[in-house]
């Protein structure tokens with residue numbers, strides 16, 4: 163779906179990839195409803211939008227709050243008259259610990275934000291999207307949604323569920339006006355560990371080498387190009403592309419490779 167003159171909802175629009183998606187959508191002539199749990203983060207996105215802020219509405223909503231999410235379509239439609247696209251991008255990672263050491267509060271949070279947030283948004287907006295001439299849903303999974311990343315087992319399970327939710331939805335919507343894209347970012351240079359409140363769990367010392375990360379603005383550009391071309395799946399960054407290829411050839415080897423690369427992040 164070409165985004166020019168469309169109305170697109172972006173969750174997690176207050177930081178990182180979501181913020182860059184909002185700014186890039188505005189630059190391409192879309193009107194945008196940015197959703198985030200943090201009002202102050204949305205204020206910053208609004209400030210960064212500059213002259214494009216006319217086309218931007220902000221909604222401080224927790225995507226795990228089903229009643230609040232159910233009320234969103236009416237709020238967006240009352241501001242912009244319609245809604246044509248949803249990008250479910252809001253997400254949190256888990257503390258970098260093994261499953262045996264992960265408590266249920268952390269498990270519930272990661273499943274609720276990543277999986278149920280995406281599900282609530284999808285179900286709330288789908289009837290409105292089906293009523294449009296053309297529409298699009300894009301859900302952000304992760305490279306960790308097809309490949310086990312050490313210390314992110316439940317995050318990976320949530321993102322794998324987002325993958326299948328999205329692929330199933332895509333099949334169900336074949337022949338309709340609603341196109342669906344699943345997105346697998348690799349390592350992107352955002353503050354997700356800080357924003358997810360898991361920095362303390364990272365076994366990294368100052369000066370430790372960190373993996374090469376794609377800037378979030380570049381990730382947003384790749385995602386929007388995928389949406390504009392109605393791609394089925396979008397791999398964001400060379401690491402995601404490489405690991406996708408390796409995983410298809412030999413899943414166990416791919417899992418061991420990434421474990422070796424990243425197991426230093428786990429407590430001994």
Ligand SMILES: NC(=O)c1ccc[n+]([C@@H]2O[C@H](COP(=O)([O-])OP(=O)(O)OC[C@H]3O[C@@H](n4cnc5c(N)ncnc54)[C@H](O)[C@@H]3O)[C@@H](O)[C@H]2O)c1
Pocket residue numbers: 173174175176177178179180197198199200203223224225226251252253254255275279302303304305306346347348349350351352353354355357358378
């Ligand atoms: N950064 C990476 O390396 C990476 C890699 C793969 C996938 N992803 C995925 O990309 C998406 C964006 O991640 P990011 O790196 O930009 O993270 P980020 O922390 O920079 O931004 C995420 C935004 O989501 C918001 N958010 C969190 N919980 C929310 C909730 N319950 N309701 C509404 N908003 C909420 C946060 O406030 C934040 O503004 C996430 O789904 C993440 O899992 C990121």
